[in-house]
Amino acid sequence: MPLMGEFYITKIPVLDQHQKIYAYYLTVMNQEDKPASVNDLADILVNVNFEKLAGNYPVFLKIEPEVLKHDILDYIPEEKIVFLVSPENLSEEDLLLIKELKNLGFKFAFEYGSDFEKIESYADFIFAKSENLDSKVYLLKDRTVVTDIYSQEEYQKLMTEGFRYFKGDFIFRPSTIVEKKIDPSKLAVMELFTKVRESFNPPEIEELIKRNPDLSISLLKYVNSAAFSFRNKITSIRHAISILGQRNLLQWLLLFLYRAGDTEPYAETLLEVSAERGKTMEILAQQIKLPDELAEKAFLVGMLSMVDKLLGMPKEKLIKELNLDEEIEKAIIDKEGVLGALLNIVEKTEEGKVGEISDTIKQLGLHLNDVMSAQLKAFAWFEDVNLV
Template sequence: MPLKGDFYITKVPILDNHQRIYGYYLTIKDQEDKPVSVNTLADLLVNVNIEKIAGNYPVFLKVDPEVLKHDIIDYLPESKIIFLIDPEQINEHDIEIIKELKKIGFRFAFNYSGKFESIKNIADYFFVKDSQIDPHIYPLKNKVVITDLLSSDDYRAYLNEGFRYFKGDFIFKPSTVVEKKIDPSKLIIMELFTKVRESFNPKEIEEIIKRNPDLSISLLKYVNSAAFSFRNKITSIRHAISILGQRNLLQWLLLFMYRAGEDEAYAETLLEVSAERGKTMEILAQELNLSDENVEKAFLVGILSLVDKLLGIKPEDLVRELNLDEEIVNAIVKKEGILGKLLNIVEKTEEGKIADIADTIKQLGLTLNDVMSAQLKAFAWFEEVNLV
């Protein structure tokens, strides 16, 4: 049962044909596939800053057609919002309103239905379930968001057919792993990660980083980013290491791992999601008054939860390569312990399956407001961190 009385949202990624995040599908409270009413939308605007949630991306928001006729629309950023409408719920008058709103910059997506022809010429996007793909859809491939995709194989098949936008559990679910060697550039990072975590020797760490120009540049950008706001710019590797300390260095190394390698586009997607997972878990661990060590572990669990997809190796092999302790291993591989429960919370929240974790949230003594607050802080943190 969903928890009542709390305000919460979910932000589900939509990928493009380059495996980059194109935008997010936003749901509010326990609405999931129900259209958002004027009152619920007002609740959203009171509680959160949509532009902060969206970051650099647009958000798709399924709304009741009455929203389009209400003054509340004046408070929505037209460059960020893409309204998702059920064509069965609109009439000719609504279509004229939509045409006027399009003139000022709003975009519109429609669920694929029997009323397809009446809105075909005003639609910017169509949401089409995997099971609904038919010959009428193929001429509109550039506008179609295929939803309910469950496997990476289906995703690749539609990619080969020329479709451009995708939503579904396939994005972060485990895929079939073909055993392969880890990219040498990532091996360096993993070895450095182990050295930083087990024997924090700044001089030795500095020597390794200096031998790798990409690491040196990234470290200086990271330490000088808005997330830290140091009074003076840091200009040397040694100074950066000393001022960041062990914990922040570990965070930077894991984030940088997503930047190194062949499939840069997909890595960008995994980087954003895993970074926000890690930060959300860190904040929730602090909310639970866990020890400093476990707060650090919470971040590590979140950030490492997608590295197996990035590297193409099994999670069990990954945690062995990094020589992680049993608590972290069990959280990532088995979802066990308090860290495993926190990981399950952030994963289900990403998928929009709030009802599945309501009991877990209560058991931990948290509220949905705690989870949402942590997520919003994590979104803002990621925007401030310079990882280029």
């Protein structure tokens, strides 16, 4: 069923004090950045499986208060959703309704501000901007989500002060890369990636994968996951390689590269965001009828767009190490060409800045709903991928 209306979704990780994903902050917004209305939420419920959207994580959903008075709540999975509401203009009737909904199992988060006292007793979570952290917030830091964090230094400082939940684009912002020696396991994956891309020789690839038990197990889980619909289960490395083919093997290797770095800061977050970027770009590339080779490159561009943070290697050097062509390099480094345009679209959509790329979307012959539909498919695909 096609999506209705001109709105889009942003799904931003909320991290805990261990630099792991705790939840997702989801907003259904138009270009004026309004919270989700009843109509917006109805469209989402028709088109989105929350389990596919966020897996086992809870979701913070920013809504208009009118949603709380509507029978659409009968279709909301209360164990999955935490409603985020602005306390401004909430009436006594609204507060009584919130109390009733809490008794039914719904959870609530409120934006911190001058009207906070009247909703404090109802708040499971508090959303407070990093610039507004006063003594009152410090007393409630065990249930405060600190937002608008723009640097890793600020994130580290807040963690040492005892805050537990954090939201901001500090993870994705460009940072100075201090080169470090690449872990041998990651280096092996990079070398295998290059070999698969340059000359797809299944017997040789099978031998290389078998030398690494972690790779072998991951490959079998990947090919047997719900992301694929093969009639028969795959039980051998050789069968997996032959049935996946070069393109899917390259995708798996990049996913595994992130998974192999799960001891690095934000690795889990980088894996999910990068994978969903790549898949969204691949779907959009197919929609605008780019050749298969460019659709494959679109996935690689999205996946590689943040791998420099994982490996501690400048993007230019990484591209050289993986022997990637100029078209991919220009897309990642300079946002040039059609692949660069697609990367810019997914990045700006993640940031909630669709207005900045509306012209680009039109120039590619796409609509905003095409982008959102591709994102939703990418979210579902990632939840189906088994990389444990």
